[in-house]
Amino acid sequence: MMTPGKASDHKHAVANLHNLYRIFTVPESPDSTLGKIDQEISQNLTGFLRDRIVATEQDLAVIEQDFSSPRIPEQPSFVSDYTEFLLDTLVAQSVHTAAPGFVGHMTSALPSFMLPLSRIMTALNQNLVKIETSKAFTPLERQVLGMLHALIYSNDDAYYQRWMHDRDSALGAFCSGGTLANITALWVARNKLFPATEGFRGIAREGFYKALKHYQCEGVAVLISQRGHYSFGKAADLLGIGRDAIIAIPTDRDNRIDIDRLLETCDHLRQQRIRILSLVGIAGTTETGNVDPLERLADIAGQEGCHFHVDAAWGGPTLFSEAHKSLLKGIERADSVTIDAHKQLYVPMGAGMVLFKNPCSLTSIEHHAEYILRKGSKDLGSHTLEGSRPGTAMLVHSALNIIGRKGYGLLIDKGIDIARTFATMIEDDADFELVTRPELNLLTYRYVPAWVQAALRNAPAERRTEINRQLNALTKQIQKSQRAAGKSFVSRTRLSPLQYDLDTITVFRVVLANPLTTAEILREMLAEQKQIATEDEQAAAMLHSIDELIAGT
């Protein structure tokens, strides 16, 4: 195997200015390795991926050996040699996220037009930090933000005429993903909570400690359900309010925030003189795809006078579906909303957005720099967390135009539809247990043979806990073994659903966003899991010990 780090492995190119100049000016010929791959990819991307990515799992420690040298090669490499290296090591051992049987994560297939269009983006190499390096990309990004803003807030045309390209404000911020979007939303909420006033120049200048002193409060809290995404913990840490400021409110049987517990917490915080920095609703939880009662949360945020953020990183595009958009009712009352474009808008990795109801919200985090982000310019960089940024908004623009509202609506409907079909399939099978029903296109379940289900129903609490513990190990084993076999992939997570006496149980998690995933593929997936449970040595041993546990009564 060839590693560019090892000098002896292949012959080197010569480092001279003439050769370096060629890298920048002369494209690889169609007959070269790179040229051939280029054609292969353009003609049949899925075929290329299927042929190149090795299906069965390779131990990470083995792969690490291909990437073990810390030395930057002294001499240049030939492009074709290096490309061979990539094919053998990197491409072969990547994950086929586009495969219809890959239903474990929120990353799935891309529409084929993304590939050629993303090359235009790379070729242009625009930098969205400012207009001087992006020109038309800046108005395009502002339009994309306007489009998503309109999807959520549905203001009239006059509103968007007024605000979309306004030099002093922005309808949202484009960023690399949901994490950055959530951080930006809380950053704005924090600065709005402690603004400049007489005798205080604002938290952005004077920091958290002086803000608390000036506003005479004991701390701040972010309220979000237990199912909240871990990015809020990062945000709290970064913003200096501390991770403990994230208060995880318990959820109900459907993994939605428990309103009574939320109200209790609000009272409690008021007594302690702790201010609510933001109430956060989730539209599509990462683990189970459930949607909080957003209308009710908007009411509560109104009563408490606090910022209301909705994390719709996953579920936002549900608004395209006539049949299902009512699930998100109340989202239009949020002060800010996160949407990930690299999830259900089918754009390549690295695209997220946060939209603000009030186009002036982002001024609370504005930064200027004389040489680059002059005041009064339309530069987008003055209110984004990131500095230099690629023109990824172009790909969102492309997808919105090429797929359209109707197209996205169909994709959403299809995903929810097949999730329901799969749920029925699981319920109809005596050896599986549906743990969370799909509200959107996610569900969780586990393998529990009928005889174990019967034993669980009759067992005393203590015995039930023990059986569940062993089932957790079994679920984990089946999941790992299925992943290693490489035919299909589900992920796993741990939940504490109320209906399981608060035992933490391990479940298979399925995300159905790839339009090419069929019921047949899902049926085969269940069959494979059953087969693993009985034929895989370790899994079979686990089943045997569950049997002994039950028999031991």
Ligand SMILES: *Cc1c(COP(=O)(O)O)cnc(C)c1O
């Ligand atoms: C995916 C996700 C995020 C984080 O987004 P990244 O793009 O991974 O940074 C945040 N919240 C929810 C609900 C998500 O599903």
